[in-house]
Amino acid sequence: MDDFYRENILDHYKNPRNSGHLDHPTASAEGVNPLCGDELAVELEIEDDTVQDVRFNGRGCAISQAAASMISDVVKGKTVAEVRALGSEDVLEELGIPLSPIRLKCALLSVNVLRVALGDASDDRDLEWKSA
Amino acid sequence: MLRPGPLGFGLRRRVYTERMAVEAPTTPLDAARIKLDFPILMREVNGMLPAYLDSAASSQKPRQVIDAIVDVYETSYAAVHRAVYTLGERATERYEAARDTVTAFLNAASRREVIFVRNATEGLNLVAYAYGLKFLGPGDVIVSTEMEHHSNLVPWQEVARRTGAELRYVRLTDRGELDTESLEELAGADVKLVAATHVSNSLGTVNDVAAIARWAHDHGAVMVCDGAQAAPHRVVDVQALGCDFYAISGHKMCGPGMGALYGRADLLEAMDPFLTGGGQIAKVTLEGTTWNELPYKFEPGVPPLAEAVGFAAAADYVTRIGLEAIHEHEQVLTAYGWELLSAIPGVNLFGPPPPDRAGILSFTVDGVHAHDVAQILDAEGVCVRAGHHCTQPAMRHFDVVATSRASVYLYNTTDDLDRLAAGVDRVKRTFGV
Numbered sequence: 304m305d306d307f308y309r310e311n312i313l314d315h316y317k318n319p320r321n322s323g324h325l326d327h328p329t330a331s332a333e334g335v336n337p338l339c340g341d342e343l344a345v346e347l348e349i350e351d352d353t354v355q356d357v358r359f360n361g362r363g364c365a366i367s368q369a370a371a372s373m374i375s376d377v378v379k380g381k382t383v384a385e386v387r388a389l390g391s392e393d394v395l396e397e398l399g400i401p402l403s404p405i406r407l408k409c410a411l412l413s414v415n416v417l418r419v420a421l422g423d424a425s426d427d428r429d430l431e432w433k434s435a
Numbered sequence: 436m437l438r439p440g441p442l443g444f445g446l447r448r449r450v451y452t453e454r455m456a457v458e459a460p461t462t463p464l465d466a467a468r469i470k471l472d473f474p475i476l477m478r479e480v481n482g483m484l485p486a487y488l489d490s491a492a493s494s495q496k497p498r499q500v501i502d503a504i505v506d507v508y509e510t511s512y513a514a515v516h517r518a519v520y521t522l523g524e525r526a527t528e529r530y531e532a533a534r535d536t537v538t539a540f541l542n543a544a545s546r547r548e549v550i551f552v553r554n555a556t557e558g559l560n561l562v563a564y565a566y567g568l569k570f571l572g573p574g575d576v577i578v579s580t581e582m583e584h585h586s587n588l589v590p591w592q593e594v595a596r597r598t599g600a601e602l603r604y605v606r607l608t609d610r611g612e613l614d615t616e617s618l619e620e621l622a623g624a625d626v627k628l629v630a631a632t633h634v635s636n637s638l639g640t641v642n643d644v645a646a647i648a649r650w651a652h653d654h655g656a657v658m659v660c661d662g663a664q665a666a667p668h669r670v671v672d673v674q675a676l677g678c679d680f681y682a683i684s685g686h687k688m689c690g691p692g693m694g695a696l697y698g699r700a701d702l703l704e705a706m707d708p709f710l711t712g713g714g715q716i717a718k719v720t721l722e723g724t725t726w727n728e729l730p731y732k733f734e735p736g737v738p739p740l741a742e743a744v745g746f747a748a749a750a751d752y753v754t755r756i757g758l759e760a761i762h763e764h765e766q767v768l769t770a771y772g773w774e775l776l777s778a779i780p781g782v783n784l785f786g787p788p789p790p791d792r793a794g795i796l797s798f799t800v801d802g803v804h805a806h807d808v809a810q811i812l813d814a815e816g817v818c819v820r821a822g823h824h825c826t827q828p829a830m831r832h833f834d835v836v837a838t839s840r841a842s843v844y845l846y847n848t849t850d851d852l853d854r855l856a857a858g859v860d861r862v863k864r865t866f867g868v
Binding site for chain 1: 803804805806807810811814821822823830836837865866867
């Protein structure tokens with residue numbers, strides 16, 4: 304458990320990277336996780352099919368907000384196709400901890416809201432429900 | 436009744452913490468012994484016995500209820516109300532005996548007024564669809580409250596949308612109680628239905644249902660009460676309360692997934708069925724159908740026998756222990772838990788302070804999301820709910836998106852609450868707040 308709330312996760316939660324607003328976003332979206340009330344909004348500046356800059360804004364649990372902060376560094380410089388391809392493996396690799404399906408939903412809010420910003424439908428394709 | 440004196444409770448032993456001298460109180464129940472009736476509470480999870488503090492979401496089940504369910508499957512199972520063979524008669528007898536038990540549990544005037552449903556949510560939807568859609572129309576006013584569980588709020592939004600009736604709300608005070616002034620402001624409106632909860636599932640507020648029902652009747656309205664958080668924890672007498680409908684969930688009172696709706700017979704008679712199909716009809720021709728008598732008119736399909744029998748066994752179980760004793764036990768635990776949590780800096784509690792409240796402790800920890808609180812408490816074997824508790828308007832009133840909620844029941848001990856407080860300390864250490 305202490306591993307769960309390891310230093311770098313709490314650091315990203317308390318000091319989120321790329322937080323705030325862009326002057327000229329070209330795409331944006333908002334998402335919620337109705338289960339626990341996590342809220343997350345994203346703004347993207349896309350030029351030449353590449354993410355030039357990104358901002359996240361939200362409030363929610365440490366996992367959802369830390370994941371957004373970590374993913375924000377990942378998406379910069381990526382092509383739209385590469386951002387679309389981000390999934391649970393990428394988020395879990397950033398977080399560095401295993402997550403139960405319920406908490407995975409928190410972690411995946413960031414990639415889901417990115418997909419919506421890119422015009423895709425929100426989906427839960429990365430959620431696999433397994434019995435414990 | 437046991438109440439804390441100026442220096443705390445009447446005392447037995449000193450526990451838990453150096454930073455404050457909170458004495459563990461005594462209660463009218465031997466909860467440590469009651470706990471032995473609940474197999475799941477005696478089984479380790481992650482190497483610890485669970486401190487189960489989520490009974491407001493769903494309660495655990497005692498051996499007596501589990502045995503009753505096993506017994507009916509092993510000795511008396513068949514399709515209820517349909518079979519003429521002996522097993523079928525036995526099944527029907529046990530199903531209807533369960534109704535008699537629940538009728539007595541709620542002190543309804545007649546078994547015809549007790550309809551078995553899946554849960555309180557279905558009971559409230561039954562009233563919304565079968566009463567609301569038939570008897571409400573444009574110009575009529577439905578009154579609900581800002582503290583309702585979504586199940587006694589969203590159905591009325593739907594009824595308003597479909598009938599043209601207007602939905603208005605009784606507001607909350609900052610203590611988390613109903614603002615009676617905002618109710619009086621509605622006195623001039625053409626109020627036809629008042630929907631209010633008995634006990635708030637997210638704030639622990641206890642409403643004066645009898646007074647609300649009187650107000651509704653004085654203004655020509657019917658009163659629909661959500662009893663899901665009340666019936667497991669206190670004596671409920673629907674006749675004394677004077678409400679017209681009262682919905683309960685068996686799974687919150689030691690039973691399986693089954694609920695009941697009490698409805699006044701003359702209203703139920705006037706209503707059309709909510710769901711139609713087998714068993715709830717009198718005569719069907721290709722041209723039309725007439726309805727079966729009460730309460731069968733509202734129970735289509737083969738009824739869930741084992742659930743009904745388990746529900747009745749649960750009602751028997753809590754009745755035998757005594758709802759007054761359970762209530763008093765929870766009052767003592769609630770005051771104790773409130774005292775422990777409110778002594779922790781950065782912890783904010785919601786709803787009215789004890790003793791004017793139910794055993795639901797909804798709280799936030801500054802700088803930590805409710806979900807993270809619950810996750811760290813889980814590592815200590817403490818089970819609490821985190822979220823908006825299906826009461827988003829009430830959460831919004833207090834400007835929070837979510838709270839952690841610890842709720843107590845007959846099997847909880849002061850030790851469970853000590854573990855909760857120690858867990859909250861650990862939350863604060865982990866997050867450095």
